[in-house]
Amino acid sequence: MSGINEDAARGGDVIRDIGTDDDWQPTEIESLCMNCHQNGMTRLLLTRIPFFREIIVSSFSCDHCHWSNTEIQSAGEIQEQGVRYTLKIKTKQDLNREVVKADSATTRIPELDFEIPPYTQKGSLSTIEGLLERAVSGLEQDQPARREADPEVAASIDEFIQKLQKLKDVEEEFTLVIEDPSGNSFVENPMAPQKDEALTLTRFKRTNEQDRRLGLRADDDEGDNENDGEEPAGSDLETMRSEVLVFDTNCPECNRPAKTNMKLVSIPYFKEVIIMATNCDICGHRTNEVKSGGATEKQGTKITLHITDASDMTRDVLKSETCAVLIPELEFELGMGGLGGKFTTIEGLLKDVKDLIVNKNPFVSGDSGVSDKIQKLSEFGAKLEKIMAGEMDAHIILDDSAGNSYLQNVYAPEPDPEMKIEKYTRTFEQNDDLGLNDMKTEGYEQEK
Missing domain, CATH: 2.60.120.1040 (ZPR1, A/B domain)
Known part of the structure; x- marks a missing residue:
């Protein structure tokens, strides 16, 4: 990669934020060519891949020797999995x-x-x-x-x-x-x-x-991951039940210092979960993430809700990071890991889906848009709005192979006539995805 001239970059941000009027204008920095040692030009663009995340695209070209190269780097953090x-x-x-x-x-x-x-x-x-x-x-x-x-x-x-x-x-x-x-x-x-x-x-x-x-563990660290996902022990667990823990972190959007609040919450008719919320006072970014307070269940859980009224939008939802979301009427499926873990409502979950698929998709507007794709995604967004308004009959399915997701039963403790909960035996592949095949775990089939 070419060497960057610091003077050329001084006086402004090297990478422009997504969402500004000049999103798609790359930042140009006069740089040293590592082939002929004359000055060339590096162009940097922070962009979002639809249905994925942000990346930095860098391109260098030299007018003197005509050497060039292009590469990408992730603009986000290393993912949990x-x-x-x-x-x-x-x-x-x-x-x-x-x-x-x-x-x-x-x-x-x-x-x-x-x-x-x-x-x-x-x-x-x-x-x-x-x-x-x-x-x-x-x-x-x-x-x-x-x-x-x-x-x-x-x-x-x-x-x-x-x-x-x-x-x-x-x-x-x-x-x-x-x-x-x-x-x-x-x-x-x-x-x-x-x-x-x-x-x-x-x-x-x-x-x-x-x-x-990946630089996440020291070279001499031979520790294992056996305690990943398990509850904190002893006094730590009691502290999390009784008060909100606050610790310093970096904002995932602007990378500035921020605060993350963590609390252990007991959900009625379900289990305890850990809710972590990060608020950034600088850029205003807010996010919440949910972790299961217990171990992976012996069986997977599939929850199907028939949405019959706009009041269903207020039902609480706990979507773990291992949960897939399906809407059969829209032929839509969001795979395991999509949107991460969330504690929200049906309406909040559908809004997050719309933001991910439509509102934050740069290919829906501007010169980069393809007309048939724009129309297809716009129609998808309109149907989501109808579901949220109670104007379209639909089903929402939460399929969690770890069994750690939840959907509120508004009739509790009586059965909910519009909701069906199914327990199922995980396949070998599903246990492999959860990292369980090297453990002695009951309740799944060893099949290939």
């Missing part, structure tokens, strides 16, 4: 999907037994086709020297390059897997907000080694 995207590529159109690949991500194509290890490439914003071309370019780079030193190895690599090139014709279906322990990689779902049958997103618990490589 890693992500694994598995995409079945069936048509050439799938090659146009946008991909954010962090430098901590591993890329695999199982059919070719091909793998790009983490930290061997800079982060990139590209397409599936762009990833294949980048892999080909990397293999071709040293081929002339290999042909001189070891013709047999060079011939084998030439043969493998042909196989990679052939993938771009998509004559046969193949699989692309992107696994990122930082949780900051992304593969586009062109069918959003509907579910993409070809794309599977799973979240996983990082290993100690992955934490060390």
